[in-house]
Amino acid sequence: MGDLRLVIFDVDGTLVDSQGTIVLAMNAGLKHAGLAPLSREKILSIVGLSLPEAAELLVPGGTPQQHADLAEGYRRAYRLEREAAGPTKSSPLYPGALETLTTLNGQPETLLGVATGKSKRGLDILIASYGLEKHFVTLQAADFHPSKPSPSMVLQALDEAGVDAAQAVMIGDTTYDIEMGCAAGVKTIGVAWGYHAVEDLLASGAHKIATEFAQIPSLIDELLGA
Template sequence: MLAIFDVDGTISDSQHHITHAMAMGFEAVGLTPLPTSEVLSIVGLSLPEALVRLLPEASQEIRDAVVAGYKASYKSARAASPAPLYPGARELLDRLHRREDTVLAVATGKSRRGLRALVEYHGLETHFQSLQCADDHPSKPHPSMVEAALLETGMRADQAVMIGDTSYDIQMGRAAGVRTIGVSWGYHPVEALREVGADRIVTDFDELEELLGNMAEAQK
């Protein structure tokens, strides 16, 4: 089985980095930062797509400047203190990595540099057989990242599951024809995950591990 994980809001609690960087990006062009809830609503999208949604009336020049300010601030924050993993996430990834019947992958709206930095900082370089990020694909919910992970790992859609905390993750997985699991501890409300058709919703990493284990066993 192929388990494809989102990063921000699913295995990594990066909301403080994200909201601070977005505030710095807005302030760099003289705009008032948005409420945290609005910023977290776009987590998972690529930055350009996120800014279209956050600043629909702004010029492309303004949106590009906010993106540049965001990237500069996030890079500084990451260098000082990379975003932590959620308690229990590392242990789950370690156990799944040791299973012979499970392959791990990532599909994230993060940049390649940001993803690599997080993976290396937390010592997860050997855990994932496929790392898909915003630099190489259209923004979620386009299925490109999941399709690439399937191709790279040699798995079929019916052998895979997408795990994420946002409606974009669930929509992406459904568009690629894989099963989907929503997690309740991330940045979109559970109701939003249900509305877009998540196959299952879990409330902690123990429940997620049990569900993934059952899926893997069922494929033998």
């Protein structure tokens, strides 16, 4: 097992560009809670966090009921938008994502995993819609873990894959992904096409930055060895 390596991907902002659906659903949630809408920038700043933590950051000083109503409204609006548009249209893969996942999945020594703030149900629907069920050996979702940047999801992924932290890398677009990976003792790659600024990813400890998906396999080789 020592020769295996694990590559863990975040989802929203890393594999798929779901910002339109997220912003729409979050503002629907705010409306449901009787609160004013927020800017796209503000909403995208919390992508990656679990929903309760996101609600508290978006509405500091809000009541527990307001936070609960926001979360309920968000879940309902997100589900309705996904059903109306279809999973692949509401959360389209970034250019090169499928090709890179296919390349990595074809490497006998490379195992793939996911660590996301999405619910397990939402994650399963998305993966099935792209036919990626056999690509990933471990799927970690918000239902079963503390929110990022807790290392819990990465540590569980390592355990399920049977891979040492020294042979693993976390790939994500937010500071929460990078901080989570660093806290778990794995290497980290920040992606430039997501929802947090590259300078913030570097400040959070990202070991490498990818500006396009095609760079990821070679960056993994640099960090973990070819």
